[in-house]
Amino acid sequence: MDLEIFGLFMYGISLLTMTGIYAVSCLGLNVQWGFTGLFNAGIAGFFAVGAYTSAILTTPEHAGHFGGFGLPVPVGMAASMITAGIIAYAVAKICLRLRSDYLAIATLGIAEILRLILKNEQWLTGGSLGISHIPRPFDGRGQPWSELGFLAVVVVIVLAIYWLIERGLKAPWGRVMRAIRENETAAEAAGKNVERYRLEAFVFGAMFMGLGGALSAHAFKFISPEAFEPLLVTFLVWVMLIIGGSGNNKGAILGAFIVWTIWSMTELFTGFLPSDWAIRASYIRVFLIGLILQLVLQFYAKGLIPEKPPVIPGKNGGEKAGGD
Amino acid sequence: MIVVDHVSKHFGGIKAVNDCSITVETGSITGVIGPNGAGKTTLFNIIAGVYKPDSGKVLLDGVDVTGKKPHELFALGLLRTFQIAHEFSNMTVLENLMVVPPEQSGEHLVSSWLRWGRVQGEERRVRERAEEVLDSLRLGHLTFELAGNLSGGQKKLLELGRTMMTDAKVVLLDELGAGVNRTLLGELASDIERLNRDHGYTFCVIEHDMDLIGRLCDPVIVMAEGSVLMQGTMDEIKKNDDVIEAYLGGGVLKKKQPSATDATGAHPA
Numbered sequence: 001m002d003l004e005i006f007g008l009f010m011y012g013i014s015l016l017t018m019t020g021i022y023a024v025s026c027l028g029l030n031v032q033w034g035f036t037g038l039f040n041a042g043i044a045g046f047f048a049v050g051a052y053t054s055a056i057l058t059t060p061e062h063a064g065h066f067g068g069f070g071l072p073v074p075v076g077m078a079a080s081m082i083t084a085g086i087i088a089y090a091v092a093k094i095c096l097r098l099r100s101d102y103l104a105i106a107t108l109g110i111a112e113i114l115r116l117i118l119k120n121e122q123w124l125t126g127g128s129l130g131i132s133h134i135p136r137p138f139d140g141r142g143q144p145w146s147e148l149g150f151l152a153v154v155v156v157i158v159l160a161i162y163w164l165i166e167r168g169l170k171a172p173w174g175r176v177m178r179a180i181r182e183n184e185t186a187a188e189a190a191g192k193n194v195e196r197y198r199l200e201a202f203v204f205g206a207m208f209m210g211l212g213g214a215l216s217a218h219a220f221k222f223i224s225p226e227a228f229e230p231l232l233v234t235f236l237v238w239v240m241l242i243i244g245g246s247g248n249n250k251g252a253i254l255g256a257f258i259v260w261t262i263w264s265m266t267e268l269f270t271g272f273l274p275s276d277w278a279i280r281a282s283y284i285r286v287f288l289i290g291l292i293l294q295l296v297l298q299f300y301a302k303g304l305i306p307e308k309p310p311v312i313p314g315k316n317g318g319e320k321a322g323g324d
Numbered sequence: 325m326i327v328v329d330h331v332s333k334h335f336g337g338i339k340a341v342n343d344c345s346i347t348v349e350t351g352s353i354t355g356v357i358g359p360n361g362a363g364k365t366t367l368f369n370i371i372a373g374v375y376k377p378d379s380g381k382v383l384l385d386g387v388d389v390t391g392k393k394p395h396e397l398f399a400l401g402l403l404r405t406f407q408i409a410h411e412f413s414n415m416t417v418l419e420n421l422m423v424v425p426p427e428q429s430g431e432h433l434v435s436s437w438l439r440w441g442r443v444q445g446e447e448r449r450v451r452e453r454a455e456e457v458l459d460s461l462r463l464g465h466l467t468f469e470l471a472g473n474l475s476g477g478q479k480k481l482l483e484l485g486r487t488m489m490t491d492a493k494v495v496l497l498d499e500l501g502a503g504v505n506r507t508l509l510g511e512l513a514s515d516i517e518r519l520n521r522d523h524g525y526t527f528c529v530i531e532h533d534m535d536l537i538g539r540l541c542d543p544v545i546v547m548a549e550g551s552v553l554m555q556g557t558m559d560e561i562k563k564n565d566d567v568i569e570a571y572l573g574g575g576v577l578k579k580k581q582p583s584a585t586d587a588t589g590a591h592p593a
């Protein structure tokens with residue numbers, strides 16, 4: 001009995017940890033899409049780049065891949081944001097002038113290129129064998145302390161990012177981003193350097209996708225190209241944001257929690273299926289997620305926690321705001 | 325002063341603007357009229373940097389600004405409204421105006437993190453100005469409404485409001501009057517005159533409403549088929565046969581007498 005409760009407890013910890021990891025990327029997508037209207041269909045690419053960067057920098061030296069350099073985990077995480085940011089900058093320079101539907105196609109293609117590089121450049125990434133022995137903070141303290149410790153790291157990171165992004169959103173910065181999303185031509189006519197702002201949003205958002213990837217690498221202690229299938233990352237993160245409430249940071253976090261919980265429960269559920277059904281499990285899971293997305297959008301067209309115009313300081317608040 | 329010097333712009337086979345030259349003198353309220361499709365909006369878009377002309381130059385106060393981006397022209401004091409309202413739909417009316425003022429320190433992420441107090445202080449001042457503008461446009465009761473929910477005419481007012489959120493040198497108004505009720509339009513005309521007289525704003529105004537043009541504008545430029553047909557005072561234009569011809573039969577201009585009530589009167593449109 002006790003063992004069962006303990007197992008449930010550990011499951012809860014892992015659920016929350018994964019929620020946090022996805023929330024980090026989802027907040028990144030919220031900056032890009034929710035605030036600024038940039039359709040990034042290549043989340044998996046930035047996620048993977050972050051994961052590999054941190055893995056290569058923090059693992060002990062290994063003949064199977066480049067490095068490792070045995071650096072502390074925080075260094076790896078910081079570097080994952082920087083690499084993802086640099087790649088986003090290059091992508092943005094080429095693609096951001098494209099109309100949004102073309103941007104989606106371009107980012108999708110770039111993510112695929114990145115995935116193929118990770119898979120085929122064995123000297124760098126270990127190819128399909130991946131990278132193992134990735135250190136995890138607080139590891140080796142025994143269950144459940146090691147898991148709890150890592151969860152605490154993830155929670156602190158989510159809260160910090162939430163604060164940074166929420167501040168930006170409530171400031172004139174967020175207002176300009178939303179204006180660009182609503183009407184690029186008018187934002188430009190209002191004196192805003194649209195190109196610069198879009199670049200900023202794209203790079204800033206991608207850095208968090210990279211960080212999410214790094215966290216996942218440390219969580220699993222092992223990565224391989226399979227972990228970065230577009231379905232597992234890009235699709236899920238998008239559904240999280242849409243269900244939670246695009247443009248709302250609390251919504252992004254809530255969406256990450258709900259979608260990840262369902263996703264992981266369906267894994268348990270499909271585990272009980274007879275073996276010839278188990279092959280079908282993966283697309284049944286995706287179908288279920290799609291169904292839930294449909295259901296939620298039926299009742300909450302703008303997501304569970306819709307975007308709300310921020311309160312602007314002045315005589316009589318902005319409480320009446322919202323409504324549609 | 326804006327000088328448009330032999331500018332042309334075509335879209336596929338259509339010569340929207342064809343070797344067009346106009347001058348908008350500093351301190352004037354210059355009118356631009358012409359039949360539908362004459363190229364008026366395209367000319368505005370060229371001046372405001374939305375389109376790059378195929379040939380010709382645009383000068384702002386003697387400086388060549390051809391091909392500059394809209395936001396660069398904004399920084400030089402050139403503001404414009406859109407014929408079809410370009411509101412920020414999912415933002416409040418208040419926010420729509422508060423976007424405009426340049427150099428808000430909160431537009432930089434780092435300031436929003438480290439200088440929140442200062443950002444908030446600026447927000448209060450920008451909001452005050454926005455509320456004044458909204459009151460003058462009779463939109464005060466819609467301050468917290470989402471701009472997408474406004475009526476067509478109200479959106480046009482919001483367009484004008486944006487140009488009043490910062491100190492402009494030149495303002496281009498593209499059919500501001502279309503969809504705005506006549507009484508309010510008369511008041512707006514007074515606002516435009518006031519901004520022109522007291523603050524030295526230069527205006528260039530596209531309108532189909534001849535009464536409004538007659539009241540506000542001197543000179544008036546008539547465009548047809550991408551070029552300037554003539555330029556003069558409203559009275560001169562009304563007498564010109566070419567202009568009447570350009571308006572296909574010319575009923576519009578001939579029948580209406582110059583009326584004393586102008587745009588403020590309750591004409592049957």
Ligand SMILES: Nc1ncnc2c1ncn2[C@@H]1O[C@H](COP(=O)(O)OP(=O)(O)OP(=O)(O)O)[C@@H](O)[C@H]1O
Nearest residue numbers: 335338340358359360361362363364365366367407
């Ligand atoms: N982006 C565009 N692409 C293709 N054709 C265009 C474009 N913009 C304008 N045109 C064409 O150029 C011509 C001039 O259009 P423009 O909008 O400048 O006329 P206008 O004088 O403003 O007319 P109105 O009084 O109806 O607003 C029209 O024939 C129009 O179809």
Ligand SMILES: [Mg+2]
Nearest residue numbers: 364365366407
């Ligand atoms: Mg027009």
